[in-house]
Amino acid sequence: MQLLLNQTSPYARAARVTALEAGFGERLELVWSDPWNDDPTLLAAHPGNKVPVLITDEGIALSETLLICLHLHLLAGGSPLSAKRLQLAGLGQGLIDAAFGTVIARKHGGAVQDESVLGARRLAAIGRLLARLDQSSTLDAEDLDFSHYLVAVGLDYLSFRLPEIDWSAHPRLVAFHQRLLARPSFAATSFQ
Ligand SMILES: N[C@@H](CCC(=O)N[C@@H](CS)C(=O)NCC(=O)O)C(=O)O
Structure with missing residues (x-):
């Protein structure tokens, strides 16, 4: 593979x-x-x-x-994901899409892109996604799957590329991020 x-x-x-x-x-x-x-x-x-x-x-x-x-x-023999886990995966992917879209728009069009209609929509989406993710009980599951990895990667990408976005007011997300970052799979793939 x-x-x-x-x-x-x-x-x-x-x-x-x-x-x-x-x-x-x-x-x-x-x-x-x-x-x-x-x-x-x-x-x-x-x-x-x-x-x-x-x-x-x-x-x-x-x-x-x-x-x-x-x-x-x-x-790997995993079971079909429940609707709640698929929902979490979608939120995680949405966070990555909005964050990556912001970064790439800035790279190609400058920081002024944040003030464009699309730029403002992306930033607003990041805020709403963080608030919704912070409420997700699926985050606390012990048995993790790719829905959790997508969310944790999205959060880590925010810290890496958009550190000015402060999500410390979401303590569950902060704890979740720390928990996932401690895993060898995250340590082995850190952004640099
Ligand atoms: N929807 C795609 C998005 C993948 C994507 O945008 N990857 C970026 C790198 S972070 C890329 O290769 N961009 C090149 C381009 O857009 O031309 C996915 O979920 O895999």
């Missing part, structure tokens, strides 16, 4: 954490890729030119983080 990824992608990190947590660390070959330049290996695997891409042992290239995580979860 191969994972096409880069070091700073929150999407790729969520897929990699899911693979590590599922016990596929040894089986997973990491293929460092550059989605921002024409990387022939990535382009051949995924015409959408985004990371992550998971190439299965059968040579099938899977794109989209949620689908990759679901595939890895099922491959």
